[in-house]
Amino acid sequence: MFARLISTPIGPLYAEAGVKGIIQIQLLVLAQGYRENPSPLLDELANRIKAYFDGEHESFRKIKLDYSGMPAKRVALYERVRRIPYGKTRSYGDLARELLLSARAVGAGMRACPFFPVVPAQRVIHADGRIGGFGGAEGIKEWLLRFEGAI
Secondary structure, three states: OEEEEEOOOOOOEEEEEOOOOEEEEEEOOOOOOOOOEOOHHHHHHHHHHHHHHOOOOOOOOOOOEOOOOOOHHHHHHHHHHHOOOOOOOEEHHHHHHHHOOOHHHHHHHHHOOOEOOOOOHHHEEOOOOOOOOOOOOHHHHHHHHHHHOOO
């Protein structure tokens, strides 16, 4: 397995990848005690994350994700969220109707998403404009939406 720390304005990210793609990306409080074993895929991810925070409208769609063991509906949700354009949002309900899921299932999928920011969960909000949850990091979700000009 490959691993890399990636510095960002919102805190360090720790990414892990295997031969099939990115396995997970975690937003950390501190970047201590994490082993690194870089790979070309993780180097590309780091470059794209830097471009995103430099203000480029990075979509991350070319980054391969390892969906091994995930239910097909969860994969479909993540792939759909990956297509939400930079600076735009979609509601939990809109995605639910489109994917034949419940809004709660969409919310649960976003909470469990191990691929932030490649799957831009921050772009999924409530229909009334409330930003909704973000795994205890709602301030970061709001910061990202403001950074992208979505709110």
